[in-house]
Amino acid sequence: MATAITQDEIDSVFPTVAEMVADALGCELADVKPDASLIEDLGAESIDFLDMVFRLERSYKVKIPRGKIVENARGTLSEAEFEQNGVITEAGMAQLKSYLSEVPAGRFKTPTKVKEIPRLFTPVTFCKLVISAQRETKAAG
């Protein structure tokens, strides 16, 4: 099990990630708060997520496979433990809340479908994505 991502690590990548979010979404940098919902608050669409991942990959020289956020959030749970017929299980919700710890509790609703997970994404979610990708790159040597 990988060590948890620390606040220091997040703080160190946040300024760059926030700038990329602002560029990708064409919004003010000041509006890119760590816990802003990218979709609800900043108007992101699915193509924007692809654009953000593309920018992060180039800037940090890492490879981020599609679906990586959900895979990271799922942690050690198997797919069947995490979701049933596209709906996140109770254990899955607990895992998701713990991974997306920056998301205010009120934004999680039950039941949540897997395809609704992106509605929860925040700039910090993408910081975590970069950090885990950096760790994997380092581990691969």
Place this chain on the structure above:
Amino acid sequence: MSAILPESGIAGKIAIVTGGGRGIGRAIVELLASQGADVTFFYQSNAAAANQVVAAGVGAGQKIAALRVDIRDAAACAEAVERVVERCGRIDILVNNAGTIRDNPLLAFDDADVDAVIDTNVKGVFNVTRAVAPHMVSKRAGRIVNLSSVSAAKGGRGQTNYAASKGAIEAFTRALAVELAPRRITVNAVAPGVIETDMSKDVRELAGDEITSRILLKRYGKPEEIAYAVWFLVSAYANYVTGQVFSIDGGFKME
């Protein structure tokens, strides 16, 4: 009259043209480079022809480079596009021109006749566009022009594979235009009729009179006449054009 644009906006643009060593692609490369674009073209096998295009352009003080790329290979496309971005910093224009033809009646087809045409004309366009589009999306600007053919709408005998591939490209053009419009990227197609190139030589020799009788202007097109249409679509004059297929075929009639 203050709203009239004085410049096409092509000078200084970074362009990729696939299949640029010969025929229509070469005319597109030469026209864009002559207008001040920095053009890299991909070619599959004819290095001598490619070198000639580069030498002529560079000799005239233009920015032309060639890369040997098999567009059927997605990884090779990604690598080639990366090289262009490393050198030029961005990509403003993509012209998906490379295409192949394997005419045969359906009943006489080998599997290879179908695969060769679909792999180059359809998958090749996907491969190159997928490599280029993220760069355009992140710049929120770009022009994509795909080469279709009169065959897409008016396919001739022996052209089911080619006609299907070009029909796919027209559908691809419209769907991609929808996807990329919010990122200010336009996607259009040009559909040439019968143009005087090596690729159409067999068709012209086999069915020459029959074909010209169906062309209102009673002659074949020239490669540069297709390049002019591409030039328009990538210029600032076409800022408000997307998802369209522009037929340049001398007025080609259905039988």
